Amino acid sequence: MNDDVETNLDEFYRGFDAPAHRIEKRWEPGTRRLAPVRPPSIGPWLAAVGAVAAAVILVVALRSGDAPPRQESAKREREKEGEREREKQKEPKRETEPKNEPKKEPTPEPVKPVPKEPDLVVPEPKMPKPDEPKPQPPRPKDPEPAPTKPADPEPEPARAVLTLKEADGSFELAGRKLTGKQKDLKIAAGDKLKATAVTKLTLADNRFLLLGPKATVTVTPDEKRLVIAIEAGDVLAELVGAGVSVHFVTKNCEIDHVGTVFSIRVDEKRTLVVVEEGRVECTNAKGKIALGAGQQAVAGDDLVAQTADFRTFAWAKGHRAAERTRFAEDFSKVGSWEAEVANGVAKSVPDPDWCAGKIKLESNDPLFTVPVKGKMTIVCKADRAATLVIQMHCTDPKVNFRREIAVSRGNAWQTITIDMDEFAVKATREKLPAGAVISELYLMYAEAGDKATLWVDSITVTETR
Amino acid sequence: MFDVSAIGHHFLQEASPNLHATPFFRRNSGGYSHLHMTDERALVRTAQGGSRQAFASLVERYSRAVLARQFALTHEMSTAEDLAQETFLRAWQGLSRLEETVAFGSWLLSIAGHVGMEWVRARQSRRTHEGRLAEAARPDEPRPGPDVPLAEALAGLPADLQQLLALRHSVGLSCEEIADQLGRPLGTITKTLSRAYAQLRERLVKK
Numbered sequence: 001m002n003d004d005v006e007t008n009l010d011e012f013y014r015g016f017d018a019p020a021h022r023i024e025k026r027w028e029p030g031t032r033r034l035a036p037v038r039p040p041s042i043g044p045w046l047a048a049v050g051a052v053a054a055a056v057i058l059v060v061a062l063r064s065g066d067a068p069p070r071q072e073s074a075k076r077e078r079e080k081e082g083e084r085e086r087e088k089q090k091e092p093k094r095e096t097e098p099k100n101e102p103k104k105e106p107t108p109e110p111v112k113p114v115p116k117e118p119d120l121v122v123p124e125p126k127m128p129k130p131d132e133p134k135p136q137p138p139r140p141k142d143p144e145p146a147p148t149k150p151a152d153p154e155p156e157p158a159r160a161v162l163t164l165k166e167a168d169g170s171f172e173l174a175g176r177k178l179t180g181k182q183k184d185l186k187i188a189a190g191d192k193l194k195a196t197a198v199t200k201l202t203l204a205d206n207r208f209l210l211l212g213p214k215a216t217v218t219v220t221p222d223e224k225r226l227v228i229a230i231e232a233g234d235v236l237a238e239l240v241g242a243g244v245s246v247h248f249v250t251k252n253c254e255i256d257h258v259g260t261v262f263s264i265r266v267d268e269k270r271t272l273v274v275v276e277e278g279r280v281e282c283t284n285a286k287g288k289i290a291l292g293a294g295q296q297a298v299a300g301d302d303l304v305a306q307t308a309d310f311r312t313f314a315w316a317k318g319h320r321a322a323e324r325t326r327f328a329e330d331f332s333k334v335g336s337w338e339a340e341v342a343n344g345v346a347k348s349v350p351d352p353d354w355c356a357g358k359i360k361l362e363s364n365d366p367l368f369t370v371p372v373k374g375k376m377t378i379v380c381k382a383d384r385a386a387t388l389v390i391q392m393h394c395t396d397p398k399v400n401f402r403r404e405i406a407v408s409r410g411n412a413w414q415t416i417t418i419d420m421d422e423f424a425v426k427a428t429r430e431k432l433p434a435g436a437v438i439s440e441l442y443l444m445y446a447e448a449g450d451k452a453t454l455w456v457d458s459i460t461v462t463e464t465r
Numbered sequence: 466m467f468d469v470s471a472i473g474h475h476f477l478q479e480a481s482p483n484l485h486a487t488p489f490f491r492r493n494s495g496g497y498s499h500l501h502m503t504d505e506r507a508l509v510r511t512a513q514g515g516s517r518q519a520f521a522s523l524v525e526r527y528s529r530a531v532l533a534r535q536f537a538l539t540h541e542m543s544t545a546e547d548l549a550q551e552t553f554l555r556a557w558q559g560l561s562r563l564e565e566t567v568a569f570g571s572w573l574l575s576i577a578g579h580v581g582m583e584w585v586r587a588r589q590s591r592r593t594h595e596g597r598l599a600e601a602a603r604p605d606e607p608r609p610g611p612d613v614p615l616a617e618a619l620a621g622l623p624a625d626l627q628q629l630l631a632l633r634h635s636v637g638l639s640c641e642e643i644a645d646q647l648g649r650p651l652g653t654i655t656k657t658l659s660r661a662y663a664q665l666r667e668r669l670v671k672k
Contacts, residue, residue, distance in 0.1 A: 009634040015611035020528035
């Protein structure tokens, strides 16, 4: 009987092959428009309304601001306009076009009247400069004073200037060759910086960029953010912590990030974005990809997410810290720990349901994010040999990852080091994913009912590079 | 190039950057590509990150199941196709709200159910307003196509059972593969499938 049902089901699903193929084709990346399934009823009217609305918005924007509207805000407007239109189209009878391209702007009309906005996502032979506050006249020579050369006295339009805390390496800035450490280096908007060896650019907020040999970038600072257009080569950005917003543009895509370490490689055909920490958004005409730690995107003819290949970081290895601490607790304060914390040491407390002694930290805020490569170090001692279970709760996916390790009895402090990839889900053996946010940390020592105590001097989670 | 099974939550397409150049699934062929084994949860997670390509793979996986669900209501392939497309569109728009990536299939089929019911309500309303009640009373003419009673029986099953049947018979996965894909024990999968067959048989007998 089962066989009959199973055979029927196989045949039944096969009956949908033709329409299924049609639907699948519509969702293939790169598919822009569907063949209309239903005749449009009020589409032209809505398009006209959208165009009028866009024109009104444009006029208002031009009247209210002295400077031309920025690329990003115009883009946002277009997206909002498209969304509003899609909402309207949904109500009476759904049109086919937005079905194909849920994230595309349906009408190009609002864009047409804006003359000074190059589309960043379209590959161009020259570097795109999305946020130039003013049009750039052809520059004869370097305009700003630099440590090794006096400023050009010729008057020219004022340009925004980025002052780097330090530039260390060997590079050409607007045609000038500079080597060694350059303190308070000023870079005017539109200046091209070409590294001839690995060069470290330290921003005023101490975050830094590493330019690989032959990397060529154009820096465009404005009031709110810094736009770095990468023409070619490798750039590693270590932008962890607060600071000015940095936006990257290549001929293949735009890159935005949140407190992140990532590298960008631009070659003739594609841009590769590899994320080591935090989140990065990669956008081009094909769409948008959000990347987490351990992922990479290839932007070229398409925009594809992949597992990161960190060999692209290899050139930067000697130019940044080999390790970085993601979490450190020395129990100098009681804090939120469920334990007896005194004199810089945490002593486990009994938990009759789970273990002989536990030390636990739970937080609504993330304790740390899991590094792509890293380790946890616990300095501890115990009054009885037993198994220590180290368990971390991850918020997404909401799963506990754990590692069991034997601790011997003794009065001397022992240092236990565990690679982060040794943590796994107990039932499925699924490994702790890079970028996972940890919100709880448990140390559970010995079996419930036993008499055993664990003392912990420090817990550290370190990212290794 | 990479061990796909070791990726965890990170979707991997390194081995075949042009995913759609080759068929992602080969139904009941017995010879699946390594991409066939790509974890569904990873696909969903990547699609949630904005990857259209990952979502296209999910569409490929569930297109027949969603079509079958809509066909059960409409008895008409072209309308079912429209509703299926609408279902995928809504799923794409709401994907970020899906928390349990393992439940993507049943979530999608629930959306299909909602879309289908909206269509039914709209049709009833149209017929009332246009005074075509007589037409509504006229039985649909039988057309060559998929088995309608089976489609209706299938659509009446809970979404999670529909998901399993789709993965088994539409995608052509074995029970072990389904267990791997959904991260559930093999025993659970086989028992649930047996329950699905039993319920399906029961519904078919009643018809």
